[in-house]
Amino acid sequence: MDVVLLIGRVLFVALFLGSAFGHLTQTDAMAGYAASRGVKMARPATLASGVMMVLGGLSVLLGVWGDLGALLLFVFLVPTAFLMHGFWRETDPTAKQTEMVQFNKDVALAGAALAFFWAFSQDPGLTVTGPLFSMG
Structure with a gap:
């Protein structure tokens, strides 16, 4: 497993790595x-x-304090969902739908990040380090 x-x-x-590349190379x-x-x-x-x-x-990829990495991604995703994808502010139906999809994607990924946080706290194997945070 x-x-x-x-x-x-x-x-x-x-x-995330693909998006990070865009953030850091197309910053303006x-x-x-x-x-x-x-x-x-x-x-x-x-x-x-x-x-x-x-x-x-x-x-998360390398398993170097993957629990901390998962928390970093969670902390990135939640504000991003609300700040960047506020579908409730849109009046155009197409824009509203697009932002709702992006908002839901970010919330779902935040949930996945929390699941990875838990998994790493259980010391799942195939990691370089053990967990930084103890859940037990």
Whole structure:
């Protein structure tokens, strides 16, 4: 079962590492979009979120304090859902639907991050380090 969890980790973090690459290489464009959604200090927020995704994603992928990495991704996802994908603010039906899908994706991924947090707290194997946080 360790291999199944490892495959899940790889699939889970692929999204974050790809997004982090965009945040860190196309910062101005990403920050412009964040600013248009009302994010204050959009450029530093874009860079910080990119770093969080890299650190959290690599931590989960490699199993180096994967519990901490999963928490980093959770802390990234929840505010992102509400700040960037506030479908309730949209008046255009298509935009509302698009933002609702993105909001729901972020909430679902936040749930998955919490599940990975728990899994890493159980010292699941195929990791470089044990858990940083003890759940027992």
